[in-house]
Amino acid sequence: MLVDQRSNITDLFCDPFPGTSWLLPPDFPLMDQLDSFNREHERCYGTMLKNHAINSTKIPSHLYIHLFSGYRDHDKMFFCEADQTLIGKVPWLVVKSNLYFVPSLWLISSFQTELIKLFPQKDTVFHNLARYLLHPTNQVWGMVTRSYNAYLARADERLGIQVRVFSRRAEYSDNLKNMFWERPSSTGEIIEVYQPSGERVQQTDKKLHNQKALAEMYLLSLTDKLVTSAWSTFGYIAQGLGGIKPWILYKPENYTTPDPPCVRAMSMEPCFLRAPLYGCEDKTATDTGKIVPFVRHCEDWIPGLKLVDAPDNNQLLDATPSVSKESGKTVDKLVGGLLAIGFDEDSCLSRYQSSLYRKPSPYKPSQYLISKLRSYEMLHKRCGPGTDAYKKATKNLGHGDEDHARTSTDESCQYIVCVPLRGLGNRVLGLTSLFLYALLTERVMLVDQRKDISDLFCEPFPGSSWLLPLDFPLTDQLDSFNLKHSRCYGTMLRNHDINSSTIPSHLYLHLLHDGGDYTKIFFCEKDQSVIRKVPWLVVKSNLYFIPSLWLIPSFQTELIKLFPQKDTVFHHLSRYLLHPTNQVWGMVTRSYNTYLARADERLGIQVRVYSRPAGYLQHVMDQIVACTQREKLLPEIAAAQEEESQPSGDRFQQVDEKIHEQKALAEIFLLSLTDKLVTTAWSTFGYVAQGLGGLKPWILYKPEYYNTDTDPPCVRDFSMEPCFLKPTLYGCEAKTEITVPFVRHCEDRTWGVKLVDSQD
Numbered sequence: 001m002l003v004d005q006r007s008n009i010t011d012l013f014c015d016p017f018p019g020t021s022w023l024l025p026p027d028f029p030l031m032d033q034l035d036s037f038n039r040e041h042e043r044c045y046g047t048m049l050k051n052h053a054i055n056s057t058k059i060p061s062h063l064y065i066h067l068f069s070g071y072r073d074h075d076k077m078f079f080c081e082a083d084q085t086l087i088g089k090v091p092w093l094v095v096k097s098n099l100y101f102v103p104s105l106w107l108i109s110s111f112q113t114e115l116i117k118l119f120p121q122k123d124t125v126f127h128n129l130a131r132y133l134l135h136p137t138n139q140v141w142g143m144v145t146r147s148y149n150a151y152l153a154r155a156d157e158r159l160g161i162q163v164r165v166f167s168r169r170a171e172y173s174d175n176l177k178n179m180f181w182e183r184p185s186s187t188g189e190i191i192e193v194y195q196p197s198g199e200r201v202q203q204t205d206k207k208l209h210n211q212k213a214l215a216e217m218y219l220l221s222l223t224d225k226l227v228t229s230a231w232s233t234f235g236y237i238a239q240g241l242g243g244i245k246p247w248i249l250y251k252p253e254n255y256t257t258p259d260p261p262c263v264r265a266m267s268m269e270p271c272f273l274r275a276p277l278y279g280c281e282d283k284t285a286t287d288t289g290k291i292v293p294f295v296r297h298c299e300d301w302i303p304g305l306k307l308v309d310a311p312d313n314n315q316l317l318d319a320t321p322s323v324s325k326e327s328g329k330t331v332d333k334l335v336g337g338l339l340a341i342g343f344d345e346d347s348c349l350s351r352y353q354s355s356l357y358r359k360p361s362p363y364k365p366s367q368y369l370i371s372k373l374r375s376y377e378m379l380h381k382r383c384g385p386g387t388d389a390y391k392k393a394t395k396n397l398g399h400g401d402e403d404h405a406r407t408s409t410d411e412s413c414q415y416i417v418c419v420p421l422r423g424l425g426n427r428v429l430g431l432t433s434l435f436l437y438a439l440l441t442e443r444v445m446l447v448d449q450r451k452d453i454s455d456l457f458c459e460p461f462p463g464s465s466w467l468l469p470l471d472f473p474l475t476d477q478l479d480s481f482n483l484k485h486s487r488c489y490g491t492m493l494r495n496h497d498i499n500s501s502t503i504p505s506h507l508y509l510h511l512l513h514d515g516g517d518y519t520k521i522f523f524c525e526k527d528q529s530v531i532r533k534v535p536w537l538v539v540k541s542n543l544y545f546i547p548s549l550w551l552i553p554s555f556q557t558e559l560i561k562l563f564p565q566k567d568t569v570f571h572h573l574s575r576y577l578l579h580p581t582n583q584v585w586g587m588v589t590r591s592y593n594t595y596l597a598r599a600d601e602r603l604g605i606q607v608r609v610y611s612r613p614a615g616y617l618q619h620v621m622d623q624i625v626a627c628t629q630r631e632k633l634l635p636e637i638a639a640a641q642e643e644e645s646q647p648s649g650d651r652f653q654q655v656d657e658k659i660h661e662q663k664a665l666a667e668i669f670l671l672s673l674t675d676k677l678v679t680t681a682w683s684t685f686g687y688v689a690q691g692l693g694g695l696k697p698w699i700l701y702k703p704e705y706y707n708t709d710t711d712p713p714c715v716r717d718f719s720m721e722p723c724f725l726k727p728t729l730y731g732c733e734a735k736t737e738i739t740v741p742f743v744r745h746c747e748d749r750t751w752g753v754k755l756v757d758s759q760d
Contacts, residue, residue: 004034011207012214014135030062030094037064037094039075045087046074054086062092067101069274079104080280084111100236100270102126103295103305107288122294123267123309126240134241136214143196143215148222151194160223163249164232217241227262230300236270243268248300250590253583256659260594263299267308271298275305277333277352287356299593302353303345332360337370338576340377340462348458350585354575357592357673361575361694363568368561373576376439377461383413383444384464397473397505397536415536416443417468419478420451421512422542424664425684427451429722430511430541432573433549439562440555441532448478455658456665458579474506474538481508481538483516489531490519498530506536511545513726523548524732528555544570544687544722547743547753556740566742567719567757570691578692580665587666592673603633604674607700608683623700624678627714631698633676668692678714681748687722696720699748715747723752 002024003009015021024031039046043064048054054063065087066075077083079101087093102125105111119125136144152158163172176193196216217234220226221242228235230251239246245265250258276288289297289305298304333352334341345352383389393413418434420427431447438445446468447453459465468475484491487508492498498507509531510519521527523545531537546569549555563569580588596602605628609620628634668685671677672693679686681702690697696717701710723746746752 002028008207008210010137012137012140012210014137016133016135030092034094037066037096039066039068039070039072044075045078045083046072046076049074049077049083056086056089059086059089061090062094063087063090065093065095065097067095067097067099069098071274076276077280079108079276081109082280084108099274100126100233100272101275103269103272103307104275104288106295106307107291112292121309122307123269124243125307126236126270127243127268130237130241136218137211140211140214140218143212144218144222147194147196147215147219151192152219152222155192157225158223160220160226160238162220162226162228162232162235162238164229164234231271231273233270239265239268240270250300250586253586256583258586258590260590263590263593265299266296267306269307271301271304271306273298273301273304275303277303289356297356302349302356302589335575336361336365337367338365338373338572340374342462347582348579349582350588351458351579353585353589354579357589358693359675361571363565363571363694365568365572366562366564369563369572372439372562376442377463379413379442380444380461380466381464383415384461385446385467385469386465389413393535394473414441414443414534416441416445417448417472417474417478417536417538418445419448419481419538419540420453420542421540423684424456424661424668425686425688426542428574428578428668428688429544429570429684432570432577433511433543433545434539434541435577436546436569436573437549440549440558443537446472450478452658452661454581456581456584456661457577458581460577460579474536478538481510481540483510483514483519487538488519489522489527490516493521493527500530500533503530503533505534506538507531507534509537509539509541511539511541511543513542515726520728521732523552523728525553526732528552543726544684544724545727546570547721547724547755548727550743550755551740565757566755567721568694569755570687570722571694571720574688574692580669581662584662584665584669587663588669588673591666591670596670596673601676602674603628604671604677604689606671606677606679606683606686606689608680608685619703623703623710623713627678627698627700627712630713631716633678633698682723682725684722690717690720691722694720702748717747718744719754719756721755723749723754725749725752727751727753 001022003022005023005026010023015023038044041047041064042053043060043062044066045054045063046066048060048063054060065078067078078087106115106122116122119128161172161176172195196212196219213234217238218241220235220238221240221244223242223244226235226239226242226244226246227249228239228246229249235246235248238244245268247262247264249262250260252258289295294308295305296308298306332355333339335355339351343351381387383393390413393415416434416438418431420431435445437443445466447466449467449470454467459467481488485508486492486497487504487506489498489507489509492504492507498504509522511522522531550559550566560566563572605624607620607624609617625634629636664685668689669692671686671689672691672695674693674695677686677690677693677695677697678700679690679697680700686697686699689695696719698714698716700714701712703710725746740758742756742758743753744756746754
């Protein structure tokens with residue numbers, strides 16, 4: 001190994017090898033080309049693979065290996081056995097890397113035996129190599145020793161805190177210093193706080209700055225305990241040099257403090273932040289974090305990889321679900337084909353990471369549903385916001401010129417505007433119901449973004465947005481749409497203002513809990529034939545009305561093809577449509593890693609008390625205990641190892657408050673990651689969790705009176721589907737009962753209806 005010396009490495013480190021230098025001579029023949037090597041270079045291995053310019057019979061004299069953070073799939077082939085066989089024949093390799101890619105070397109079969117002999121304790125690779133290779137120059141070492149002797153030598157215990165907020169600010173150390181200066185510690189100990197360099201901004205390749213930074217790394221490595229920042233290579237080096245398993249500060253999102261604020265690292269090894277997610281030759285996409293027991297996903301960056309000492313695996317805080325610890329366990333990144341490829345993974349981590357936390361679902365989506373979703377994505381891309389079709393469709397909307405509006409609309413693009421209302425659970429159920437309706441009627445669904453939906457969910461459709469543009473012509477009217485509005489379908493029916501020959505340019509559908517009989521006519525066949533002709537539908541809904549869609553004859557055949565297992569509708573649609581934003585997903589993963597990852601079994605209990613005033617009620621507590629013990633979900637006497645965690649601690653429902661909604665969504669997803677689930681009757685919060693998780697919950701009956709115990713306390717649900725709490729009680733053609741076997745009355749609300757698998 002020879003090192004390019006132009007970046008002043010000699011100002012930082014001494015020569016590590018006795019009797020010879022590791023510095024690349026300035027007259028090296030390729031010296032003038034080094035800066036030009038990049039991933040597009042003709043001698044880049046990834047580029048040569050892509051162009052079929054290299055094989056076992058065409059071996060170049062030198063090769064450029066691009067192992068930089070922005071590398072491509074072809075560059076990642078470096079970590080494959082067959083490619084190493086080829087690369088091993090090339091005399092000269094020029095490598096640019098800013099990554100700790102050692103974990104992936106352990107996944108190359110021809111290296112693994114040698115590595116195990118070299119490092120029997122597998123989490124000591126960097127610790128041993130760094131102490132062999134990296135020796136600060138006298139100038140840097142002087143900075144280290146002067147600071148140590150002045151500030152650290154007399155301390156009984158040394159705590160290092162490494163803070164990276166993508167700038168270095170003195171205020172963090174100043175505030176800690178003032179905190180312990182203004183008030184004594186509870187133990188009576190004297191706490192002194194010191195920040196060596198005080199430099200505020202990273203200055204890459206500046207000699208003195210880099211020397212100070214290296215000195216700080218070494219000072220941190222000399223502490224007894226260490227707190228580091230997530231994703232920070234600065235911290236990785238300090239922990240590895242010192243042989244310390246640090247506490248990692250989770251990365252804050254949107255200026256909010258994470259809860260929990262930090263997690264103890266499972267290993268002192270650095271994280272490979274841009275590791276290949278899947279193996280080389282496995283068409284089922286084996287997750288690289290589960291191929292061998294000593295390469296695991298990182299706590300601070302779930303897609304990353306790090307080495308752990310395999311014998312301690314069962315005691316470590318896992319960053320992935322314990323249900324998937326077997327070597328070679330496959331991860332279904334695309335959720336059985338529901339999800340499309342082509343998204344930027346970093347912008348929405350939950351989309352492809354959710355499968356790391358869930359047991360594989362036993363419910364597989366039909367190929368017909370997958371095909372329908374791909375067709376919808378093409379429709380949305382063709383007709384969505386910003387397209388010519390959308391501009392044409394909105395040109396005269398809301399101007400009162402019905403004939404002109406009708407004739408100027410591209411009939412191949414029809415729309416449904418979703419205005420979600422009330423609590424988060426209600427909004428999610430209404431949104432999912434409307435998406436299925438959009439699929440069935442080939443409409444483009446656009447969602448009112450004024451309720452901060454973009455703070456909760458990522459965009460679900462590739463290449464186009466589902467957010468209703470703020471300049472939509474009817475935006476100012478959305479809040480005024482109600483049961484009595486002149487464009488409400490029920491009102492127009494009552495006033496005889498709509499029929500098959502008088503089709504308006506837009507129509508309001510009131511599918512809320514307070515809808516009247518005229519509203520419910522929406523679910524009748526002949527009314528659907530009229531509604532189908534309207535270019536724009538604006539819908540307010542807080543209900544899961546999907547069961548009633550199955551009672552419409554023209555939809556039923558299509559629905560049966562889409563969902564052969566009829567109680568999987570919400571399970572499949574929610575996993576396709578609902579991907580929490582990075583801020584929400586961070587709440588989920590931090591809570592999971594802190595409280596749930598090590599558990600052998602996870603029981604979720606979702607409690608909603610409807611009393612006025614709200615508060616703690618002993619009879620509700622008694623009901624929870626009675627249910628969980630009677631159904632053998634919890635033992636009679638809890639063992640000491642059992643732990644209970646309530647992530648957010650919010651006491652009241654706060655509709656539309658951003659951080660409350662984000663916490664609520666995180667709790668819903670955490671409940672969906674459990675193995676068994678207890679929910680509250682009528683709770684849409686619980687409905688969403690059970691559907692996402694594919695769980696048939698135990699439902700806590702709603703107490704009829706304030707202090708009356710319920711016996712039995714709960715019942716096992718017969719379906720994981722949500723309940724349509726306010727359905728049409730009777731059919732459209734004077735039918736007095738439900739006549740299909742797959743729509744039944746709900747366990748928790750006898751006049752509600754829900755889907756079941758008719759084979760049950």
